[in-house]
Amino acid sequence: MIAVFDDAAIVAHALAFEAALARAQAAEGVIGADEARAIGDACTAIVIDAGVLADEAALAGTLAIPLVARLRAMLEGHAAAALHRGATSQDVADTVMMAQLRDGTALLLADADRLVGALAVLAERYARTPAIGRTLLQDALPITFGLRIAQWRSGIADAADRLRTEVIRNAALQLGGAAGTRGGHDGRGGAVARRMAADLRLAEAEPWHARRGGVCAIGAAAAILIGTCGKMARDVALLAQNGVGEAREPVIAGRGGSSAMAHKRNPTGCQVALSAAMRAPGLVAGLLAGLPAEEERGLGGWQAEAPIMADLFLLASGAVEAMAIVAEGLDVDEAEIARNLAAAGPSRDVGESAAIAAALLTSNTKG
């Protein structure tokens, strides 16, 4: 996930934007095929010191200016003039961010599948294991241990579904030009945009420079996914308490030790997910704050999104992966489960736990 959001990825997506723009414009007759080829070659051949470029971008307020300047210096006459035609810095920045979110989501969903699968196995394994259910942190009535796990799984699977849906819908190409009118394409801007979207594997959209609801929706979906991992983490950490002892994280070499207490086994995976779940809500607030963007392209709001999104996706990746490892190796102590259940009273009536868990395992679409 770090590679999805690092400087090299940003530069690669930005170069892909410029090359795809030229190809699409050539296909639509806006620029010549030779120019497009020269631009594409320059995008391939260019060697960039990402650190130096990042410094220049910070000064310029945008990556596109120094990057386009470098490319233009590699090109001659018509090709130099054809480069970046009809595009603006934000077209590049937004398209880069959306390509990153698409790639990051693919990684996240792969890890989420792994996590959801591992939880399904656990939910089946403990489908008939009675355990005391706890509400408001107090012993309540019996459940099955598998129902608890099926609830984790369902929350995470639903959240992953929402993220997938929002990304498919909103991870769109940006191509509007300076004022969002698609000027500079000889009236072929819509067709150019369609070609580019297909080329870059992004959704099509009318220019959305100052219309950021889709970005916010992706960010909120990522935060919900993080929070559902935090829910599982909270439970595992509570179950791992010495006075409870029903489940513990697996032992991983180098993980969960204490610098002061050699015997201690800390819920370090849970810590990763819970820490992410504390940071994510505020990050979403930062995205939402940018919605009232000024006029055709705003000042300060959209520029805040990319680092927030990188943080959200890195936190999500850490949380989902940590919980996948925990799920795959969860150390369940059936004797302690039975002991705690007995301590809570004689009842073994788990109601319809099994049916509910089964329903939760077959569907991601409820609740």
Place this chain on the structure above:
Amino acid sequence: MIAVFDDAAIVAHALAFEAALARAQAAEGVIGADEARAIGDACTAIVIDAGVLADEAALAGTLAIPLVARLRAMLEGHAAAALHRGATSQDVADTVMMAQLRDGTALLLADADRLVGALAVLAERYARTPAIGRTLLQDALPITFGLRIAQWRSGIADAADRLRTEVIRNAALQLGGAAGTRGGHDGRGGAVARRMAADLRLAEAEPWHARRGGVCAIGAAAAILIGTCGKMARDVALLAQNGVGEAREPVIAGRGGSSAMAHKRNPTGCQVALSAAMRAPGLVAGLLAGLPAEEERGLGGWQAEAPIMADLFLLASGAVEAMAIVAEGLDVDEAEIARNLAAAGPSRDVGESAAIAAALLTSNTKG
């Protein structure tokens, strides 16, 4: 919208829950038809001082306890025993909240339709009016004034769509009982829940006491809707500046005056929407913070949701309605638009503004 979230509505939905539960249990043979009838009659006949009940609920930590006690006092023997059978306080609280969100969303969507419709009219009216586009708060290149408005409309319409979708999906009945196992329904809990959901016009779901992703998604969708109204409000306020003068809020008797400057015409509708857009992000953060709920029913998280949701929906209602009034009476000054355009330079090339605006007006599903 205030009526949707006031104490009387809460009590009415809670009584509807208890009556529907009894009806459904009677239909499934869990309780007798006479008991169900007596419970239903009590729910109809009961007279409640909402203020006194609210105080008792605050002390008890939940509304259901004092409400059920009152109903039980009205019932005899079997009916008293049958009341609230298999249900827990959170079943009532969550079902009440979801009924409120469904009702609140209906109101919001009606206002949003009005707003979106008014913006479509404006976008058509100014479809060919060239205006200077502004980016980073600087004059950039020409657009059509209608494109700017079509962008507002599209952002708001998309956000309204997302809210509708999330509410349809997630505004679900809660029926799980004390530990979320649907005990106490003689094994008919699933069927009882299906009947109740249909009866109360809510989605079906397995118990979701500690699985709050759907709540968060509804809240995030409402906040995005608020933010898209804030975007329109930001633009109208900027356009209404004395040095710009392209559009102003309509004059409404009693609105927008100044206690110190009688001549002044303040953008008060924009103020409502912008103020809402500043509060909404933090409210969503408060919802997301509750995702890591403890075990079968958490402590503190879900209890924070109902007041946050009421705030979000009241803010959304205020913002959407304020912008509807602004859109319906927007005072556009074409002479100023032309003057500002001329001041920005000779170009009148609005690119593909008309085509983009037209596409934005026919679809809510992009971006």
Place this chain on the structure above:
Amino acid sequence: MIAVFDDAAIVAHALAFEAALARAQAAEGVIGADEARAIGDACTAIVIDAGVLADEAALAGTLAIPLVARLRAMLEGHAAAALHRGATSQDVADTVMMAQLRDGTALLLADADRLVGALAVLAERYARTPAIGRTLLQDALPITFGLRIAQWRSGIADAADRLRTEVIRNAALQLGGAAGTRGGHDGRGGAVARRMAADLRLAEAEPWHARRGGVCAIGAAAAILIGTCGKMARDVALLAQNGVGEAREPVIAGRGGSSAMAHKRNPTGCQVALSAAMRAPGLVAGLLAGLPAEEERGLGGWQAEAPIMADLFLLASGAVEAMAIVAEGLDVDEAEIARNLAAAGPSRDVGESAAIAAALLTSNTKG
């Protein structure tokens, strides 16, 4: 606390503002003594339907306009002209809010003193009671039970100190007039403001219409106080778990029951504080979002503050009071403490727990 923030309090503070303004202007010779007396009499005599006024204020975008109109209708000639002279709506609104925050803080600090005092008693009582300390939700090494409580107390006391300091410093009169220049006072605006501040028991300040750092600092301090109550609540709820059993909330009639499980004793006071601690962070984010206020008096930001502040102070009040009740009646089980300690191992070495606890009890000013 509800009375501090209700509509009646707002109207009373607004009337006090207008009367104090007239008195101060008369003392400085800006208006006549007769006019000031007439204005003061009108402020005393006026009978207001707070609900109707609130509706008009919502429409006008500010309370001052309809309120001043009502007062003016009660006055004749010179007095009518003298009313509200040199003041603007935001002067009234900001002064009202600050008076509320001062009053609300007084209540909060009284409850905090009660809480801090009760915790000091508990910390002394258990100063030598060894208990197992827990870190990352795992048993770690022995502490004294009193040290744990002294930590709660110190966090809360520090937070109360910060709130007191920020309110003393920042709960200031607002008097700037329409553009924050103190026009309309015949050059005596500074002196008028000093008199008014003394009269209304608020700090003096130059006009701060668009300088909201002090408001944010008060809000952040309130949120930190809420969070420190949440810390105590989290611990009590964890200690009250059936598998731990070291402490429980006191039994309060009507509190903490379960609608489904009659035997259950829920940590309802902890729920209040934890729920507040989940909402407070987002509310502070809402305040901070308004800092970049536009020009001399902004649009949307400061208007969002008053409802946020009311929420924060109501939540703080609920949290502090709930924890005071818990502290005053905390049900500590020394046998369980001893049992859990023994289960964790043979060590009884509590290090310097007693000295640390003693230091924490004598000082609020560290950490």
Place this chain on the structure above:
Amino acid sequence: MIAVFDDAAIVAHALAFEAALARAQAAEGVIGADEARAIGDACTAIVIDAGVLADEAALAGTLAIPLVARLRAMLEGHAAAALHRGATSQDVADTVMMAQLRDGTALLLADADRLVGALAVLAERYARTPAIGRTLLQDALPITFGLRIAQWRSGIADAADRLRTEVIRNAALQLGGAAGTRGGHDGRGGAVARRMAADLRLAEAEPWHARRGGVCAIGAAAAILIGTCGKMARDVALLAQNGVGEAREPVIAGRGGSSAMAHKRNPTGCQVALSAAMRAPGLVAGLLAGLPAEEERGLGGWQAEAPIMADLFLLASGAVEAMAIVAEGLDVDEAEIARNLAAAGPSRDVGESAAIAAALLTSNTKG
């Protein structure tokens, strides 16, 4: 500022912690002078690949474990046993963070002084320049241009003061050991901590592992400073609009250009500050969310703080520096100021603008 928060700084502070701990323990007779010297030498001699260490720390859940292991491998017998005695991972992590916040604050305050100084010069220069004041984004009444600037300065200076105060008070050494009892120092833990605090130039405090109000207060103060820069940035961006034209950012080579419009001069410094002001509120929410830390040392909350704090300080640094550059070169257009004032009406009465501005320039302590 990047250097204050990078991996190398973290390692250097962590090594300084271990060396200072050994020195202080030797001075108090807890360990031998030879052991302390050997530990100090190891801390000096050690060569660390920060990237590899960071990976191991991420796995372990804490930096201290792999770092202490490396140091221990360099030591023999008694010195190896004496290393890290009485300390826990969080002691190191918290002390490192506080050293970073102290260093970061020093940089921030230096930049803030520069900014505040430049604004004072501007406020004096335009102390008698009448300008139209604007409220709710509408022309209101005349002010002096210098008053506007004095307000910016006062807001920023107050915020810098608050940050300084909170850092002096709360940037404290952490030394508590595994359970916060200062075990393992032979009863000399308090004295060891005092020596270490002096040695490392940090405040003294009783162990504060789960008492995080001070951290939150520093973070809130940093966010308020960011927001006050955002206020200045918002105003400069509004003043720089083509229809206003009263002030513009200075021209900086490589900054503020447009990739699509060569003539454009974007307010890029304002963009930096406004973007920071949108991100900061949510970051503070993330800090506050961690206050209800579990028991003696919590799970997930404090671990979220360090990256949030690094973000906040980097954003603050960027915002303050950007505004310092803007202030030092602000391009004020007195002709446009006069033109806009004339357009707003005949009044030139600026009230007590000069006196207010003068008072704001002499004091940071009001409002």
